[in-house]
Amino acid sequence: MRKSRFATEQIIGFIKQAEAGMAVAEMGRQHGFSPASFYAWRA
Secondary structure: OOOOOOOHHHHHHHHHHHHOOOOHHHHHHHHOOOHHHHHHHHO
């Protein structure tokens, strides 16, 4: 499996931001990941 571009701590931070109300698409544009990646991390 390929190494992730983001550290586990960063991914946890992205999930917490989404729970706080930030739009996933906006967060993805800012940090350079797709919404599909976000939902895979969250699963």
